Amino acid sequence: MFTPRTVVLFAACTQALFAQVTPEQFAAIRHEGLERSRVMAHLDHLVNRIGPRLTSSDNLTVAAEWARDTFQGFGIADAHLEQWGEFAVGFNRGPWWGRMTQPEAMELVCNTDAWTAGTRMPSRGPLLPAPKDADELAAAKGRLNGVWLLNPPARMVKELGAALEAEGGFGFVTGRPARAGGRGGSDLLLTGGNPRVDFDRLPNLPMVRLRSDCYEVLQKHLDDGRQVEVEFDVRNHFRKGPIPLYNVIADIPGTEHPEQFVVVGGHLDSWDGATGTTDNGTGAATTLEAARILMAIGARPKRTIRFMLWSGEEQGLLGSRAWVQKHKEELVNYSACLVHDGGTNYLSGIAGMAAMHPQLETVFAPILTSSTEMPFQIRDIEAFTPIGSDHESFTAAGVPGFFWNQAGRANYTHTHHTQYDTYDAAIPEYQRHSSVVIATGALGLANLPELLTRENMKVQRGFGGARRGGGRMLGVVLDDDGVTITEVTDGSVAAKAGLKAGDRLVRIGDKGIQELRDLRTALDDGPPQNTVTFVRDGTQQTADITFEK
Numbered sequence: 001m002f003t004p005r006t007v008v009l010f011a012a013c014t015q016a017l018f019a020q021v022t023p024e025q026f027a028a029i030r031h032e033g034l035e036r037s038r039v040m041a042h043l044d045h046l047v048n049r050i051g052p053r054l055t056s057s058d059n060l061t062v063a064a065e066w067a068r069d070t071f072q073g074f075g076i077a078d079a080h081l082e083q084w085g086e087f088a089v090g091f092n093r094g095p096w097w098g099r100m101t102q103p104e105a106m107e108l109v110c111n112t113d114a115w116t117a118g119t120r121m122p123s124r125g126p127l128l129p130a131p132k133d134a135d136e137l138a139a140a141k142g143r144l145n146g147v148w149l150l151n152p153p154a155r156m157v158k159e160l161g162a163a164l165e166a167e168g169g170f171g172f173v174t175g176r177p178a179r180a181g182g183r184g185g186s187d188l189l190l191t192g193g194n195p196r197v198d199f200d201r202l203p204n205l206p207m208v209r210l211r212s213d214c215y216e217v218l219q220k221h222l223d224d225g226r227q228v229e230v231e232f233d234v235r236n237h238f239r240k241g242p243i244p245l246y247n248v249i250a251d252i253p254g255t256e257h258p259e260q261f262v263v264v265g266g267h268l269d270s271w272d273g274a275t276g277t278t279d280n281g282t283g284a285a286t287t288l289e290a291a292r293i294l295m296a297i298g299a300r301p302k303r304t305i306r307f308m309l310w311s312g313e314e315q316g317l318l319g320s321r322a323w324v325q326k327h328k329e330e331l332v333n334y335s336a337c338l339v340h341d342g343g344t345n346y347l348s349g350i351a352g353m354a355a356m357h358p359q360l361e362t363v364f365a366p367i368l369t370s371s372t373e374m375p376f377q378i379r380d381i382e383a384f385t386p387i388g389s390d391h392e393s394f395t396a397a398g399v400p401g402f403f404w405n406q407a408g409r410a411n412y413t414h415t416h417h418t419q420y421d422t423y424d425a426a427i428p429e430y431q432r433h434s435s436v437v438i439a440t441g442a443l444g445l446a447n448l449p450e451l452l453t454r455e456n457m458k459v460q461r462g463f464g465g466a467r468r469g470g471g472r473m474l475g476v477v478l479d480d481d482g483v484t485i486t487e488v489t490d491g492s493v494a495a496k497a498g499l500k501a502g503d504r505l506v507r508i509g510d511k512g513i514q515e516l517r518d519l520r521t522a523l524d525d526g527p528p529q530n531t532v533t534f535v536r537d538g539t540q541q542t543a544d545i546t547f548e549k
């Protein structure tokens, strides 16, 4: 496209003229957010004083009340909890540990999923390979008292569990070799869990998951014919519900259009294998800090800035989806929703429809030139594509929902849902910078002359859904094994990468794909531009995939 020089100069001038946040306001935001920051104090309280915040845990309720009180402490009069639902059973985690006692002493790094059973006491006993079929089970009967069974086949877990319970067996131990791949290599322990449990029929037997290197040592001893003895003590506690679940909402009322809103937020809940620092203590802390900054500088936005901290995100965007469902009629008055949920890397940009670009440019004008170390870019996309966070609940309902682009030295894959998601993973200067970006973006959007345009807004399918399959994100149908493609959707990411039916997926980026769940996390965690490694006709090949278009 031809762009005369004069037009560029003119555009640069108008941009400054029409910036929605004045230079004085921006200077005040930076001073408050960089020199007087409280963002790491918010994070410290959230993840260390309170701790992990599993949806339905006592901690999450404490965190929601604390966040509400903290918003109020900034001078926000209208900060409250709004119930979005309930879980039938609550789950709280106590300490857990494991060790091998025979043939050698060794610590076993392990975890269990949420809403699964713990032990009743430190439980020490022989570790036996789990029977693999009915004959092996028949042979094992009568010898299951006080034992742990290693790697039960999925199809036999129920049967084996019944046999263990009948004889007083301790439970199951699972693990897989590092060479099996999976996310990030051998040292990650992922935590998940399914909240659909019945309090009157709680799970009885623990399913202890081992870190790969620990598993390999045990497996080697068993392969070499040695007697192996292990001990685990796992404190998993259930609470009879219904457990009410809340979103936290705090409003800085608009001076001209109090009935119109800009939403800024992140999810407050976390998995509970660590302290939920980068998923998503970091985003909850910047949400609180952006509110503090704007109150501290006496910002008087034209529209209402609504800070929201959702819960149930990890179980499928439950809190935000329920809230959007309940408030559907009001959403025509919502300009945009900004979600920070990508870990501790600094906010490096925002991606919207081309029609939004001029407005976004006036909103982010001060940020575009404020830091050379942490640059910021407005990118145009052809459609909003699913990533897997609460903004999608809004986008699915027609409100432009944004998930910040992030960049920096933090490795989100290392901490996302793993045992390493602890306070030390957060990077203070990034947290401070991101808080400034969010405060500026929120104020700028709230001050726009018009709501953010929805002209030609395109939303890719698969939005706002719980537990999207990785296959859908890629645009393929997968075999029962979850890694072999049986069908490629026309025009999909997979089609553009040249993938075909029959291709077996091996890796996305450097993340191995063993099962459907791996594909989903690899795509969730991966950058928008990535590579896919697959096997076709016995030959391994690699292709580029991009989630931009």
Ligand SMILES: [Zn+2]
Pocket: 267, 279, 280, 313, 341, 389
């Ligand atoms: Zn998250």
